[in-house]
Amino acid sequence: MQIEIDANKRKLQGKGASRRLRAVGKVPGVVYGGEGAAQSIELDHNNLFHKLRLEAFHASVLSLSVDGIKEQVLLRDVQMHPYKPQVLHVDFQRIDKNKKIHMKVPLHFINADVSPGVKLSGGTISHVLTEVDVLCLPKDLPEFITVDLSEMTAGSTLHLSDLKMPENVEISSLVKGGDDLPVATIVVQRTGSAEESAEGAQ
Known part of the structure; x- marks a missing residue:
C-alpha cells in the first residue's frame, strides 16, 4: 500500500512566513528534482508528524498530492526542533520511474x-x-x-x-x-x- 500525503503550494517565502505557518499548525517544505522546478509547499503538521513515526514513510516511494496534483516522491530531509516534538521543515524529491x-x-x-x-x-x-x-x-x-x-x-x-x-x-x-x-x-x-x-x- 502506497503512503499518501497532502500539501498545498506555498506562496510566501522567508523566515517570517515560515514562523507564521508553524504558528497555525503548518510545516514549510519543498519538493524538487525531476523535470519540474522546485516548488515550495506547506503541509499539516499533525498529519506529517504521525506519518514520520512510520518506518515505511522514510523508506518508501510516497504519493505527494500538491493542490490535488499527485507526484511520486521520496522523503529526503526532515528538520526537527531541538527539544520540542515539532517538525520545522521537510524536503521531498521527485522520482523518475525509469531511473535507479x-x-x-x-x-x-x-x-x-x-x-x-x-x-x-x-x-x-x-x-x-x-x-x-x-x-x-x-x-x-x-x-x-x-x-x-x-x-x-x-x-x-x-x-x-x-x-x-x-x-x-x-x-x-x-x-x-x-x-x-x-x-x-x-x-x-x-x-x-x-x-x-x-x-x-x-
Missing part, C-alpha cells in the same frame, strides 16, 4: 533466538548496522531488508555480502566497490564453557 534511486532502507533482524551462537553458546547479538543504502528502480524499492541470523555461530560475523537481497535491488557500497561492512556479530563472554565455545567456533 539511492535510498537508505532499515534492516529487520530475525531468528536471533534460534541461532547456534545464542541458543547453544549463550552469545549476544550485536547489530553493527541498522540500515543499508540500496540502489534500485523505484518500483523495486523494499520497505526493509530481512536479515536472517539463524545460522550464526559464536564469534561469527555477518557481512553486507551475506544479505539476501530482493530481486533487482543492490547494495550501493558494494556496487561501488566499497568495503564489505559487518552487519551483525555474535559476542560470547569468555567465562567457563562459554569461552570454550567461542574458541571452538574460531
Whole structure:
C-alpha cells in the first residue's frame, strides 16, 4: 500500500512566513528534482508528524498530492526542533520511474533466538548496522531488508555480502566497490564453557 500525503503550494517565502505557518499548525517544505522546478509547499503538521513515526514513510516511494496534483516522491530531509516534538521543515524529491534511486532502507533482524551462537553458546547479538543504502528502480524499492541470523555461530560475523537481497535491488557500497561492512556479530563472554565455545567456533 502506497503512503499518501497532502500539501498545498506555498506562496510566501522567508523566515517570517515560515514562523507564521508553524504558528497555525503548518510545516514549510519543498519538493524538487525531476523535470519540474522546485516548488515550495506547506503541509499539516499533525498529519506529517504521525506519518514520520512510520518506518515505511522514510523508506518508501510516497504519493505527494500538491493542490490535488499527485507526484511520486521520496522523503529526503526532515528538520526537527531541538527539544520540542515539532517538525520545522521537510524536503521531498521527485522520482523518475525509469531511473535507479539511492535510498537508505532499515534492516529487520530475525531468528536471533534460534541461532547456534545464542541458543547453544549463550552469545549476544550485536547489530553493527541498522540500515543499508540500496540502489534500485523505484518500483523495486523494499520497505526493509530481512536479515536472517539463524545460522550464526559464536564469534561469527555477518557481512553486507551475506544479505539476501530482493530481486533487482543492490547494495550501493558494494556496487561501488566499497568495503564489505559487518552487519551483525555474535559476542560470547569468555567465562567457563562459554569461552570454550567461542574458541571452538574460531
